Structure formats: structure tokens, C-alpha cells
Amino acid sequence: MTLTRRNVLKVGAAAAALPLLGGKAFAQAEPLKVGFMLIGTVNDNGWNFGHAQGAKFMKEALGDAVAEPTIVENVPEGPDCERVLRELAQSGHKLIFATSFGYGDYVIKVAEQFPDVKFEHATGYQRSDNVATYNARFHEGRAVCGTIAGHLSKTGKAGYIGSFPIPEVVLGINSFVLAARKVNPAFEITPVYISTWNDPAKEADAARAMIDQGIDIIAQHTDGPAALQVAEERGIVGGFGQGADMVAFAPKAQLTSIIDNWGPTYVESAEAVIAGTWASADRWPGLKEGEVQIGPYNASIPADVVAAAEAVKAGQIDGSFNIFTGPINDHTGAERVAAGVTLTDGELLSMDWYVEGVNPPA
Amino acid sequence: MTPELLVAIIVTVVGASTPILIAALGELIVEKSGVLNLGVEGMMLVGAITAFVIVFVTGNHYLAILLAAAAGVATSLIFGFLTLSLSANQTATGLALTIFGTGFSALAGQGYSARPVTLLGPLFPAEIATHPMWRVLFGYSALVYFALIMVVAVWFFLKRTRAGLILRAVGENDLSAHSIGYSVIGVRYLAVMFGGAMAGIAGACFPLLLTPQWAERMTAGRGWIAVALVVFASWKPFRLLAGAYLFGLVVTMELYAKAGGGPLSAIPSELWAALPYLATVVVLVLISIRRDASTNAPACLGKPFLPAN
Incomplete structure (x- = not known):
């Protein structure tokens, strides 16, 4: 069930009236109500679509143990999200997923007022007794894409459309470039930040601006397929789907895709709440757990390149390969990570520097 | 900078400017009749989803543009009925129309988000339309030339036709126009319907000219830019053309500068984002210095027509 915010209000009003009718007695037998708060629409074919698919997976996996999940779309990262969180908590949702970085402060604030409700904040870093954080190691997928880019790019130049220069985006760029430079040491990338998650026309124009200036591979950390469509139209080497398989938009240009698979995480959390074993934690699964998946490879990619990409994927799954193991130089060429040293999760999550091969934006 | 790159930049600038120009031309006529319709963004979104669905179903881009215009007219009639027939507050109704258009287009677009369409191709034959240099003049789809023709047409209508004079009279002094019949x-x-049709076509530019997909809220605030441009241009069609292309130039140069390195890329993105607004402030200051031009706003703008019976 996809609810508008107005409907949530109605549900909230109905739930608020329940105790008056003596409803507390049967509250225990009720299925677990799980709420999801999204920054965009479930129809974005990317990030938010992925979370909605995860919610659906959870309902299918747990059946009658959970109620039909409540999904509130288009909630801005501001005071409005605090209201939505409170309405969800007041209407009987005992597990609430807030799926955008900027919700963090509000989640902590509302969680204090509802100690019996469990909150989970995607891509966040602030936790409390009833607030957990979770994320996916998308950068592992970026390393697979970067390997392909390093092999296939003729100009050795790639474009990368970012939303905002936050650590998660920087991490993806660095992972992509490190992987590409293992194949082609002269590979370089120019990130362009467009200051929005969803403005498809601007994404397309950014892709045009990059292609007109000589890149032949494009990657993006925004929520839609606009850049891939431009890549298809211009006939460059290609690009990568982000968040979901976008092959329908770019059958020739999509080389492969990074697919978000939140379903297992959501099942795990809901089961823990039902069993009463839920505890605040920070979870960061990746390729190994299947939370990050690599979509089908384009048939045009030569077999040896597919093999190289699969090797990077397999190495990250069995732990034999880590893209952030030194030596790593920063963009000025100075050594940042010594040989044999691997960056910790904390260092990855606060990454604010670019590796060698990135032309840093102003 | 090579000539080819210069041409490529111009082509992108023209694309980015066109929907804003078309929507603003419609709003200019609406405001010249004394009505302020802040629902441009909503009407554009209705036009965008209509164009997308029609292209997806029929594959006919021109039918899509036509029906997007019709959908824009239908949406504008809601506004017209409330503000003209019922004398509702124009500002509040316009804002409501934007909210309605956003929600309606999202509802109608459910199930269309994972589906690609094709862009409207260039109007001229491929030999000149894809030529590295000549495409600067001939490489565009019909929507771009339509926008430019409409600039001249709107100017001619307002300045040189009797109907344009009547429209301006209604916008400057509704009671006098009423008293002479x-x-x-x-x-x-009629003005509101024209504004609706233009906003619908402007919306159609998104899936047909810029990015061949449907995404909720894909106009991303450009309807508001169009409304602001009308003031920026002090209700003059050729200034509107300059304003729309200037806006397109600034937003596009930001992307080319960032992607290409060079001296322009040293400008922080925050400053790029502020440039159109800085330009607006400068223009408003210049207009205010020239006293004679500052009175260019239609005198009845935003006021409901309430004749003494």
C-alpha cells in the first residue's frame, strides 16, 4: 500500500482513537506495522524504487506476521520529516525506516519521544538505544564498474555526475577511479555535482557537457536514468545503471548496473523486532551479503573484461580483495594510504578527499 | 575552445532555454490581460505527463505536443473558472493549481516511470541537422523553432494587432474596457487558455526535447523561473527571449565549466547557482533606475474584475 501523507494522517487519527475503544487488549496479536519514509517517489526507478522493492520483499517473506508496509513518499529532508516520523510512530508503527541521509537529526529527536518504537536510518551515522543505522557497500559495486571502465574507455576519461559532495558520493567516485586505474594507470575522472538528487533534465545536460568534452564513459550517483539515455543517444562507450537495472533506457550503453537489494535487511530487522531481540547497531553489508548486486553484463563487453570484473566482484565477496588497500595517493599525488594498509569503515564513511586520477571540483 | 565545442554548448543552451521561454511567453500574455497565474509549474507537469503517455502509446511526437497543449488548456480552465467566474484570489488559486498539477501528473504517471521513449528528432534533413557546424542553426527539433516564432508572434500580436490592443486594455484598465463594451x-x-496551452507545450519539452523519460516533478521548478522571467523581462517578448537564453546559458555553462576544467571550473558551484538570481537583481535595479520603464507592469495585474452592477 502506498500512502500519501494525508492518508497517513487519517490512519494516525484512527489509531489514536483505538485505545479509547479498549483496543489495547488485542494490540499484542496485531501484525507488526512497518513504516518507510522516502525522499522521492517509488517510481524513480532508482534509490526509492529499491527501498519500496525491499518493503515488498519483507511483506512477502514474513506474510501475516507484518502488516502491509506503509510507505510515505516525497518527504523532504527538513522539519516536515519530523512530523511524518511522529505520525508514523503515533499510528502504531513499531519499526520505521528513514531512507535518506538528511533525516538523521530528526530521527534522533523523534526516537527520544517514542522509546518503544525502533528506528533505522539508512546512510546515517547517529545512533541511540532505539535508532540503528544501515547502509550498503555500494562502493564495492563501483569497483566492479570501474574495472570495466578501465578496460573499455578509449579516451581514458570518464565523467561522474554526483548530487552533493558528501562522503558516500566521494567514496563511490574514489572506488571507481581506483579500480579503473588498476587497469589503465592514466585513467582520469571529472566529477560534476549538480546540487540535486532528482532533476533529470539537468542530469542529461551534465552528461551532454561531459560527452562534448571528450569523456566516453559516464557514471552517476543520482537517482534516475537520464545520463544513461544521453550516453545511448550519443553512442559513447557506455555507462552504468545505479540503484536498479536500467537496461530498458539504454540497451546498448548500459554496461552493467549496481542493484540495491534492501529486502533481506528489512526482513532481518522486522524479525528481530517481532522476536524482541532488536538492538541498535550499525549494519553495512555489501556484495557478500547480496545487499549490493551486479546486474547482467552487456553482451557487447568482451569475455576477458567480464572475467576481470567478475574477479573483482569475487575478491570482494571472499574478502581477498579490498579496493581501499594502499598504496593510495590523493589527487595531488601525495601518498595517503601506505602499502598494505586498508582504510577502516570509519575512514571510508567520513571520506572527504579524492584519490589520484580525480580532477577535484571547486 | 574549439568551434565544435562552442556549437555543442550553444545547442545545449538552446535546449535548456526552450521550455522556459515557451512557458514564459504564455504567462506574459496571461499577465498582460491582468491575470497572475502562478500555476505554470503545475500545468507544465500535466503537459509533460500527457506528452509522455501519448508518445509512449502512439509514437507520434506531434500528436503528443498537440495533446499536451490541450491538457494545459484543460488545466488552466480550472484556474480560469475559479478566478474569473468565481473571482477567487488569483495568487492562492495559482499556487493550488501547481500543487494539483504536481499530484495529478504523479498519479497519472504511475507505471510509466520505467519506460523509455524517443526524443523528437531534428526538423531539418540529417545532412545539415547533424553537421558539426550547421547544426547550430538547423540541428533542433520543431519545439525550438516554435518557441522562436512565438516570440515574434506574441510581440506582433501585442504591438500591431487590434486584438492585442484590446488584451492590453483589459489588463491596464478593466473597467474602462468593460464600459466601452x-x-x-x-x-x-482566452489569455488564460493560451497560457495553459503554452505551459503544456513547455512541459512536453521535457520528455520530447531534454530527457526521454517520465519522472515525477521532472520540470524541477522551471515553471517558477518562467514566472520570474516575465517580470525580469518587464513584460516585453524580446527581453523575455534574452532572459530565457541568458538563464539557459548560465545553467549550462556551469556544467560545461565543471566538466571541462579550465579557468571557469574554479568558480564554486554555489556562485554558479546564485548567478541567475544576481542577474535578476541587477536587471531589477536597472529597471528601477529608468523610471519610465518601471510602470510597465499591467495596472490590473492580479486584481479580480468586479464591475459595479
Whole structure:
């Protein structure tokens, strides 16, 4: 069930009236109500679509143990999200997923007022007794894409459309470039930040601006397929789907895709709440757990390149390969990570520097 | 910078400017009749989803543009009925129309988000339309030339035709126009419908000209830019053309500068984002210095027509 915010209000009003009718007695037998708060629409074919698919997976996996999940779309990262969180908590949702970085402060604030409700904040870093954080190691997928880019790019130049220069985006760029430079040491990338998650026309124009200036591979950390469509139209080497398989938009240009698979995480959390074993934690699964998946490879990619990409994927799954193991130089060429040293999760999550091969934006 | 790159930049600038120009031309006529319709963004979104669905179903881009215009007219009639027939507050109704258009287009677009369409191709034959240099003149789809023709047409209509004079009279002094026998409400309905049609076509530019997909809220605030441009241009069509292309130039140069390195890329993105607004402030200051031009706003703008019976 996809609810508008107005409907949530109605549900909230109905739930608020329940105790008056003596409803507390049967509250225990009720299925677990799980709420999801999204920054965009479930129809974005990317990030938010992925979370909605995860919610659906959870309902299918747990059946009658959970109620039909409540999904509130288009909630801005501001005071409005605090209201939505409170309405969800007041209407009987005992597990609430807030799926955008900027919700963090509000989640902590509302969680204090509802100690019996469990909150989970995607891509966040602030936790409390009833607030957990979770994320996916998308950068592992970026390393697979970067390997392909390093092999296939003729100009050795790639474009990368970012939303905002936050650590998660920087991490993806660095992972992509490190992987590409293992194949082609002269590979370089120019990130362009467009200051929005969803403005498809601007994404397309950014892709045009990059292609007109000589890149032949494009990657993006925004929520839609606009850049891939431009890549298809211009006939460059290609690009990568982000968040979901976008092959329908770019059958020739999509080389492969990074697919978000939140379903297992959501099942795990809901089961823990039902069993009463839920505890605040920070979870960061990746390729190994299947939370990050690599979509089908384009048939045009030569077999040896597919093999190289699969090797990077397999190495990250069995732990034999880590893209952030030194030596790593920063963009000025100075050594940042010594040989044999691997960056910790904390260092990855606060990454604010670019590796060698990135032309840093102003 | 090579000539080829210069041409490529111009082509992108023209694309980015076109929907804003078309929507603003419609709003200019609406405001010249004395009506302020802040629902441009909503009407554009209705036009965008209509164009997308029609292209997806029929594959006919021109039918899509036509029906997007019709959908824009239908949406504008909601506004027209409330503000003209019922004399509702124009500002509040316009804002409501934007909210309605956003929600309606999202509802109608459910199930269309994972589906690609094709862009409207260039109007001229491929030999000149894809030529590395000549495409600067001939490489565009019909929507771009339509926008430019409409600039001249709107100017000619307002300055050189009797109907344009009546429209301006209604916008400057509705009671006088009424007293000499013109239907103020009728003229304003026609103006609002024209604004709706143009906003619908402007919306159609998104899936047909810029990015061949449907995404909720894909106009991303450009309807508001169009409304602001009308003031920026002090209700003059050729200034509107300059303003729209200037805006397109600034937003596009930001992307080319960032992607290409060079001296321009040293400008922080925050400053790029502020440039159109800085330009607006400068223009408003210049207009204010020239006293004679500052009175260019239609005198009845935003006021409901309430004749003493």
C-alpha cells in the first residue's frame, strides 16, 4: 500500500482513537506495522524504487506476521520529516525506516519521544538505544564498474555526475577511479555535482557537457536514468545503471548496473523486532551479503573484461580483495594510504578527499 | 575552445532555454490581460505527463505536443473558472493549481516511470541537422523553432494587432474596457487558455526535447523561473527571449565549466547557482533606475474584475 501523507494522517487519527475503544487488549496479536519514509517517489526507478522493492520483499517473506508496509513518499529532508516520523510512530508503527541521509537529526529527536518504537536510518551515522543505522557497500559495486571502465574507455576519461559532495558520493567516485586505474594507470575522472538528487533534465545536460568534452564513459550517483539515455543517444562507450537495472533506457550503453537489494535487511530487522531481540547497531553489508548486486553484463563487453570484473566482484565477496588497500595517493599525488594498509569503515564513511586520477571540483 | 565545442554548448543552451521561454511567453500574455497565474509549474507537469503517455502509446511526437497543449488548456480552465467566474484570489488559486498539477501528473504517471521513449528528432534533413557546424542553426527539433516564432508572434500580436490592443486594455484598465463594451472575462479566459496551452507545450519539452523519460516533478521548478522571467523581462517578448537564453546559458555553462576544467571550473558551484538570481537583481535595479520603464507592469495585474452592477 502506498500512502500519501494525508492518508497517513487519517490512519494516525484512527489509531489514536483505538485505545479509547479498549483496543489495547488485542494490540499484542496485531501484525507488526512497518513504516518507510522516502525522499522521492517509488517510481524513480532508482534509490526509492529499491527501498519500496525491499518493503515488498519483507511483506512477502514474513506474510501475516507484518502488516502491509506503509510507505510515505516525497518527504523532504527538513522539519516536515519530523512530523511524518511522529505520525508514523503515533499510528502504531513499531519499526520505521528513514531512507535518506538528511533525516538523521530528526530521527534522533523523534526516537527520544517514542522509546518503544525502533528506528533505522539508512546512510546515517547517529545512533541511540532505539535508532540503528544501515547502509550498503555500494562502493564495492563501483569497483566492479570501474574495472570495466578501465578496460573499455578509449579516451581514458570518464565523467561522474554526483548530487552533493558528501562522503558516500566521494567514496563511490574514489572506488571507481581506483579500480579503473588498476587497469589503465592514466585513467582520469571529472566529477560534476549538480546540487540535486532528482532533476533529470539537468542530469542529461551534465552528461551532454561531459560527452562534448571528450569523456566516453559516464557514471552517476543520482537517482534516475537520464545520463544513461544521453550516453545511448550519443553512442559513447557506455555507462552504468545505479540503484536498479536500467537496461530498458539504454540497451546498448548500459554496461552493467549496481542493484540495491534492501529486502533481506528489512526482513532481518522486522524479525528481530517481532522476536524482541532488536538492538541498535550499525549494519553495512555489501556484495557478500547480496545487499549490493551486479546486474547482467552487456553482451557487447568482451569475455576477458567480464572475467576481470567478475574477479573483482569475487575478491570482494571472499574478502581477498579490498579496493581501499594502499598504496593510495590523493589527487595531488601525495601518498595517503601506505602499502598494505586498508582504510577502516570509519575512514571510508567520513571520506572527504579524492584519490589520484580525480580532477577535484571547486 | 574549439568551434565544435562552442556549437555543442550553444545547442545545449538552446535546449535548456526552450521550455522556459515557451512557458514564459504564455504567462506574459496571461499577465498582460491582468491575470497572475502562478500555476505554470503545475500545468507544465500535466503537459509533460500527457506528452509522455501519448508518445509512449502512439509514437507520434506531434500528436503528443498537440495533446499536451490541450491538457494545459484543460488545466488552466480550472484556474480560469475559479478566478474569473468565481473571482477567487488569483495568487492562492495559482499556487493550488501547481500543487494539483504536481499530484495529478504523479498519479497519472504511475507505471510509466520505467519506460523509455524517443526524443523528437531534428526538423531539418540529417545532412545539415547533424553537421558539426550547421547544426547550430538547423540541428533542433520543431519545439525550438516554435518557441522562436512565438516570440515574434506574441510581440506582433501585442504591438500591431487590434486584438492585442484590446488584451492590453483589459489588463491596464478593466473597467474602462468593460464600459466601452469589451468582455473583460471573455478576453481573460482566452489569455488564460493560451497560457495553459503554452505551459503544456513547455512541459512536453521535457520528455520530447531534454530527457526521454517520465519522472515525477521532472520540470524541477522551471515553471517558477518562467514566472520570474516575465517580470525580469518587464513584460516585453524580446527581453523575455534574452532572459530565457541568458538563464539557459548560465545553467549550462556551469556544467560545461565543471566538466571541462579550465579557468571557469574554479568558480564554486554555489556562485554558479546564485548567478541567475544576481542577474535578476541587477536587471531589477536597472529597471528601477529608468523610471519610465518601471510602470510597465499591467495596472490590473492580479486584481479580480468586479464591475459595479
